Amino acid sequence: xxxxxxxxxxxxxxxxxxxxxxxxxxxxxxxxxxxxxxxxxxxxxxxxxxxxxxxxxxxxxxxxxxxxxxxxxxxxxxxxxxxxxxxxxxxxxxxxxxxxxxxxxxxxxxxxxxxxxxxxxxxxxxxxxxxxxxxxxxxxxxxxxxxxxxxxxxxxxxxxxxxxxxxxxxxxxxxxxxxxxxxxxxxxxxxxxxxxxxxxxxxxxxxxxxxxxxxxxxxxxxxxxxxxxx
Numbered sequence: 001x002x003x004x005x006x007x008x009x010x011x012x013x014x015x016x017x018x019x020x021x022x023x024x025x026x027x028x029x030x031x032x033x034x035x036x037x038x039x040x041x042x043x044x045x046x047x048x049x050x051x052x053x054x055x056x057x058x059x060x061x062x063x064x065x066x067x068x069x070x071x072x073x074x075x076x077x078x079x080x081x082x083x084x085x086x087x088x089x090x091x092x093x094x095x096x097x098x099x100x101x102x103x104x105x106x107x108x109x110x111x112x113x114x115x116x117x118x119x120x121x122x123x124x125x126x127x128x129x130x131x132x133x134x135x136x137x138x139x140x141x142x143x144x145x146x147x148x149x150x151x152x153x154x155x156x157x158x159x160x161x162x163x164x165x166x167x168x169x170x171x172x173x174x175x176x177x178x179x180x181x182x183x184x185x186x187x188x189x190x191x192x193x194x195x196x197x198x199x200x201x202x203x204x205x206x207x208x209x210x211x212x213x214x215x216x217x218x219x220x221x222x223x224x225x226x227x228x229x230x
């Protein structure tokens with residue numbers, strides 16, 4: 001097994017290339033329900049709808065999207081973005097937040113994964129701690145579609161190639177939540193570590209709750225494709 005390990009990347013590349021050769025013609029798959037219904041009935045928040053420019057949409061390549069900021073007591077409690085691709089082809093694929101967030105001025109302080117339980121099912125999402133000047137935030141994001149909820153960038157590419165080849169479908173959504181951490185924790189170098197952990201935990205609790213709600217709502221909006229569930 002150890003002797004074969006150096007050849008694993010080449011084998012994966014060869015398999016991926018083979019799948020590309022036999023990929024079916026991609027069909028654009030429309031949403032089952034409008035994205036405007038995603039997280040629309042969240043009480044206790046003032047909602048600000050965010051619009052992407054035509055150029056931003058062109059560069060991102062999504063077919064549809066919804067982006068909102070949710071405010072409570074005059075401050076942004078969290079923002080969310082769901083971008084949907086009715087098919088993914090060369091030059092029109094989901095852009096990873098791992099690359100987009102630094103371009104928007106955010107520095108990734110810590111990157112990892114987190115488990116969110118949704119109706120008793122454990123779902124793994126990406127979890128980043130971000131900093132932009134004196135502001136800091138927690139970001140959760142994942143890929144959802146064709147019956148999958150995936151965090152790994154490598155796994156999502158593999159599923160994309162496999163499902164495109166086997167089913168002729170590549171529709172998928174990127175879902176992202178950003179929760180600001182209390183400004184006090186961001187700006188005070190002398191803050192007690194236990195207080196910092198408490199504020200981080202509060203932001204995590206918001207992100208986990210919203211992530212579970214989002215997964216349910218996004219699942220309702222997504223088409224029921226012929227791809228397998230995992």
